[in-house]
Ligand SMILES: Nc1ncnc2c1ncn2[C@@H]1O[C@H](COP(=O)(O)OP(=O)(O)OP(=O)(O)O)[C@@H](O)[C@H]1O
């Protein structure tokens with residue numbers, strides 16, 4: 001966990017884009033100084049892919065930004081382990097149950113297997129653990145209670161052992177997505193229509209047919225919850241009435257989030273006050289998705305790429321913009337990330353032996369870039385602008401380091417700025433960076449030895465050997481320069 005800066009008052013000037021109001025609005029928390037966030041998590045029936053990473057990183061950065069700007073955050077990220085059918089229109093097999101049959105596992109084994117795989121991927125990507133990670137199957141009672149409230153209030157009805165939300169009883173249905181009546185019906189087929197009063201009605205509870213293995217007792221017979229109801233039940237349980245922020249992918253706006261709002265409000269609960277949606281990670285212009293099969297899992301990616309480069313790639317585009325996945329995008333992320341870490345490491349090296357005191361001109365630049373970075377966060381968590389501020393800082397630091405000695409206090413402040421902004425907020429300097437730090441120490445020591453040997457050859461006029469050392473280093477990308485201040489190297 002990154003600690004909340006103790007000294008900082010909660011920032012009152014954060015603006016975020018609220019999907020419901022369709023504009024950027026000032027964020028005001030329900031409870032001063034605290035933010036409650038709920039994020040629709042994965043359906044755990046297969047390994048997570050880069051699209052999931054885009055969403056998780058987006059909301060992780062938003063959470064970290066709130067922490068940085070003086071708030072305490074309760075972050076609830078749910079795990080869907082029941083009720084998510086293959087078709088959004090209440091049809092098809094349960095995704096988990098289908099996978100269980102395929103892998104010859106218990107449904108809960110499937111859920112656990114992919115839950116832990118998800119946790120491993122998220123850890124590798126330096127995503128902070130949710131404060132609460134509730135699962136749908138652990139909250140059947142809460143879901144049944146909410147459905148009962150809806151029936152009591154006349155907004156839901158039972159039909160042949162299933163319970164549906166009565167869309168006609170709730171005129172606000174459609175307010176989030178702005179979908180017209182006919183568009184709300186998309187994909188609904190005749191079989192289910194017969195049970196429904198209106199084709200737009202959605203399942204709150206489904207009767208379990210013989211052979212359906214995920215089943216629970218309910219007032220309406222044996223069945224299982226519909227997909228949408230879990231998120232209403234769990235967000236309200238852990239974040240309370242009128243909680244602050246509900247997040248998820250743009251593709252969940254309809255029907256999932258539309259249904260969440262309708263069923264929560266119709267049951268008499270004040271629901272999320274701000275709705276935030278991340279745009280999609282695409283491949284060849286199409287959404288990366290499990291069901292389309294056009295995905296690359298996070299685990300596969302991490303065999304080839306540093307997780308921090310993956311993260312850098314994702315924060316390089318705004319959460320509301322599309323990110324197109326390509327090898328070229330990785331290449332440029334790798335180069336960009338290297339530029340940051342090289343400077344950070346150089347600052348570490350220069351700290352030893354730096355003159356005491358400050359270098360005021362650079363101090364002023366550090367402050368200016370820090371302000372620019374924070375302004376970018378306040379403007380709907382604009383990470384590309386924040387990254388640009390880090391590059392601005394990097395440029396100024398490089399220029400200062402090249403032009404002469406920099407005071408120790410200033411170097412410390414530069415390091416702190418990198419760690420707080422690039423590390424704390426963007427989450428870019430994780431274990432892989434510290435591993436590289438260890439690696440850097442080993443490389444530094446080895447280089448010192450090699451350069452001493454080279455110096456020895458030169459002093460004893462064995463120039464061929466000295467040059468051979470230099471050329472060998474050049475072949476692995478290390479250049480050695482003889483300057484008036486002594487020998488310097490870089491890679
Ligand atoms: N390509 C993507 N880019 C950004 N977010 C995504 C992407 N794919 C899924 N998500 C988000 O991840 C969350 C969980 O998605 P889900 O488990 O439905 O994945 P999926 O690959 O879309 O699966 P399916 O194709 O079976 O619907 C949702 O909030 C969804 O918006």
Ligand SMILES: [Zn+2]
Nearest residue numbers: 040041231256
């Ligand atoms: Zn949800």
